[in-house]
Amino acid sequence: SQQGEEDPQALSIQEGENATMNCSYKTSINNLQWYRQNSGRGLVHLILIRSNEREKHSGRLRVTLDTSKKSSSLLITASRAADTASYFCATDGVQGAQKLVFGQGTRLTINP
Amino acid sequence: DAEITQSPRHKITETGRQVTLACHQTWNHNNMFWYRQDLGHGLRLIHYSYGVQDTNKGEVSDGYSVSRSNTEDLPLTLESAASSQTSVYFCASSGQGSATEAFFGQGTRLTVV
Numbered sequence: 001s002q003q004g005e006e007d008p009q010a011l012s013i014q015e016g017e018n019a020t021m022n023c024s025y026k027t028s029i030n031n032l033q034w035y036r037q038n039s040g041r042g043l044v045h046l047i048l049i050r051s052n053e054r055e056k057h058s059g060r061l062r063v064t065l066d067t068s069k070k071s072s073s074l075l076i077t078a079s080r081a082a083d084t085a086s087y088f089c090a091t092d093g094v095q096g097a098q099k100l101v102f103g104q105g106t107r108l109t110i111n112p
Numbered sequence: 113d114a115e116i117t118q119s120p121r122h123k124i125t126e127t128g129r130q131v132t133l134a135c136h137q138t139w140n141h142n143n144m145f146w147y148r149q150d151l152g153h154g155l156r157l158i159h160y161s162y163g164v165q166d167t168n169k170g171e172v173s174d175g176y177s178v179s180r181s182n183t184e185d186l187p188l189t190l191e192s193a194a195s196s197q198t199s200v201y202f203c204a205s206s207g208q209g210s211a212t213e214a215f216f217g218q219g220t221r222l223t224v225v
Contacts, residue, residue, distance in 0.1 A: 030211065031211050033213065033214075035214075040219075041218060041219070042202055042204075042216035042217055042218050042219055043155075043202070043204075043214075043216045044216070045213035045214065045215070048211060048213060050211060088154065088155065090214075098143050098162065098206065098208075098209065098212075099143075099145060099157060099160050099168075099170070100145070100157075100204075100206075100214055101157065102147070102154050102155040102156075103154055104152070104153065104154035105154050
């Protein structure tokens, strides 16, 4: 079964606005990752946050992790048309598991 | 530059035929994965390998098999293709350890008619 569940399933905003996507998961994790997928392409890694971290930044991206609620959020600030894509969270498991389990993704559309 | 490539990019096959999708990576990664992507289901793990001669079933492994005879390749075989296996298939690889990013191929769009 899916480990991560993204919310919302689809999000449409104006260029320049901030976009927030949420991810909930079910079991304990070592780390959580976010990926982007442009239409018709493979997934590209954006950012990784470890289970002992609460917040991480990378350029216009900010990721938070709340292990007590088993949830994470991805914030994209000052959105651009090029940010239009699907975004997925992925989790591994504890005990050395290295496989990634993905959620269903959020489809983000940035309107010019 | 290191990369991960899938072939073919598109494939149409008939029900009941055996089909093999190729995945080749030059990252020298131990971990390799096969996922399928369908509308409404996101990415689901089919099979994965943590090294040569190691293979493991994922959540949707029925009807699929893999083998890992070297570090670079993890071919995915559909033993007897079914219409339910029409999907986009992605191969990925990652380095040792859990805190490593995965690198994805461009995907193979498979249609079973």
